[in-house]
Amino acid sequence: MPGIKDVAERAGLSIATVSRALSGKGNVSPRSRERAQTAAAELGFVLSYHASSLASGRNHNVGVVVPSVHRWFFSSVVEGVSATLLDAGYDLTLYNVSEGPDRRHSVLNDFLLRKRVDAVIAVSLELSEAEIQQLLAIHRPIVGIGGPLPGASTIRINDSGIAEAATNHLLRLGHTRIAHMTGDASYQQDFRLPGTRQGGFEKAMASAGVAVRPEWQVSADFTIQGAYASARQLLGGASERPTAVFAASDEMAIGTILAARDFGLRIPYDLSVIGIDGHELGEVFGLTTIDQDARGQGALAVRLLLAGLENAADGGATDTEFPTKFVVRSSTSVPPADVGPKC
């Protein structure tokens, strides 16, 4: 494998000049730059990543910690992060911690601390106080997406607000028998948002003076199949049925729609369903939802980081609220007319 020395010899320049020519930093005459680049190309030379990093202290590498690349929100964020990072010439080191807290722990300890990343993006991670301290202790920019990360910069949507908006949408249509499917925190500890969204739901219900019925508060694991199972319980019970369901994610809303169909319920005539996310599948189901641009959040996170890295102006922790968009499709409408108090 050719080294920078070989390039220097071939180009008739010093190592130092070649280094400057190839990295674009420092003053190099156009002629020298040209020669260095030609020589490098001819030899098929590329700078050694590790040597550069060691010498310069910069890695051009960002660590991304996600609960699971297999789920919609996370893989969407990763796509946004990846594209933006690659454009900027950065590598993305992926830490998928879907196996649970132990994995998360070892990633933090054994990997992130090894100075190999310039910055880290933590997606929806629910970290302990100690873990946050560890992260902050490496003195690298950190941005959290979709999860609280005290001390670090964060990007988040107004979870409580959009839950309120979604609920109000149903209330305004005339629904009073509204169920809420929330995220199942016990399934995976990396989440706080189920609570936040639930809070918004309850707030809206309270403002409208509508009672929250405990039997209509169900939960699932954020997947279609999990929600499907929960919704079968909710809708198939012998007891009274809600006329609307607010699901804390689009995937759960879709699971609910599928379950409703199994029972012959027509959407939206018999049951209105609203979700949160902006999932690609929403269109197929005519799902009314609140679109959070997950890719956009990932891209923004990278831009924030890079700005911080390049200006070296630490700037401190910022908290950015990412805008969302209400998308009304055909899964919500006025409640069925024949629904009185147990007619």
Next chain:
Amino acid sequence: MPGIKDVAERAGLSIATVSRALSGKGNVSPRSRERAQTAAAELGFVLSYHASSLASGRNHNVGVVVPSVHRWFFSSVVEGVSATLLDAGYDLTLYNVSEGPDRRHSVLNDFLLRKRVDAVIAVSLELSEAEIQQLLAIHRPIVGIGGPLPGASTIRINDSGIAEAATNHLLRLGHTRIAHMTGDASYQQDFRLPGTRQGGFEKAMASAGVAVRPEWQVSADFTIQGAYASARQLLGGASERPTAVFAASDEMAIGTILAARDFGLRIPYDLSVIGIDGHELGEVFGLTTIDQDARGQGALAVRLLLAGLENAADGGATDTEFPTKFVVRSSTSVPPADVGPKC
């Protein structure tokens, strides 16, 4: 930030001994090891990744190139790869090239060549001859999953064989009016398997002496929503309807089922549907499918790589056929009785 020197001082040992103690290589007395570890822990010291890599030539880092982490198969593979890699103490550098050929090109040129990965795993990549040569030229182990990669080791399922098996399943049930939904290669160039699966379909049909009807050969982009649109065309047309659909992926099978439901078709009485994948959603839809354990494929790829890296026994390119499992659920049955020649 503490360096190994600080640890050495604190432990009263030489740098060399500390290095050996912490890396576990070479002979170190239990006492020295103990001291080194204590000192390191006290200082919160971790080895610098780049310095280690530079000095030793080993990176403990594997590059993974995927067409898109957003799709089921790829994110499943990545999960399997990630878990296995993390267990082995390796980092995973993710190259998501969903933006197209240009991105793929720049990743190969600007990133992979920079000696920063010990090995690369290429998932379902359709590379040009030149790109393959580039990859091989870095003299690192490469394994390809789910795509041909001449010259490198590959893991693949018997695409043609399982397509045949799926088709035969339908044929044996008595279907003769069978449609095939294939992958849409034009959408993304990274795929050759649509053709292979289609080949298996055609072979089975030919063996059974059943005609392949061109109007029942449709394609979609491997997603549920894409398949839904295609299936609406297929099933909603005024012309004759197939009694069974073999979709080249579970997501497309699900899209087909959703479209069928729109037309009031009952699965499997009016329409049988079979897919390939083993998607988590299959259960919700009672989907008959051929399960390819994508996570398992990812894990296997890593084991192959690591075995190669650690034995340094290059071994040459191997081609591993990964086993699949036929899963019969409730989306396939005998064709409707009343289907004669246009009754």
Next chain:
DNA sequence: GTGTACTTTGGAAGCGCTTGCAGCTGTGAG
């Protein structure tokens, strides 16, 4: 022609580790 300021270049000192080599110690065999 001389001085000043700026651009361009090369030498060389690291960046923080790993590892070959040699010396040193302690053990058991002869």
Next chain:
DNA sequence: CTCACAGCTGCAAGCGCTTCCAAAGTACAC
């Protein structure tokens, strides 16, 4: 008691770059 050998340890030479520094070259004004 001596020798061979094995286990430990430290020295020091890199790994392949970046970048500080000083020297050399260039341009322009005086």
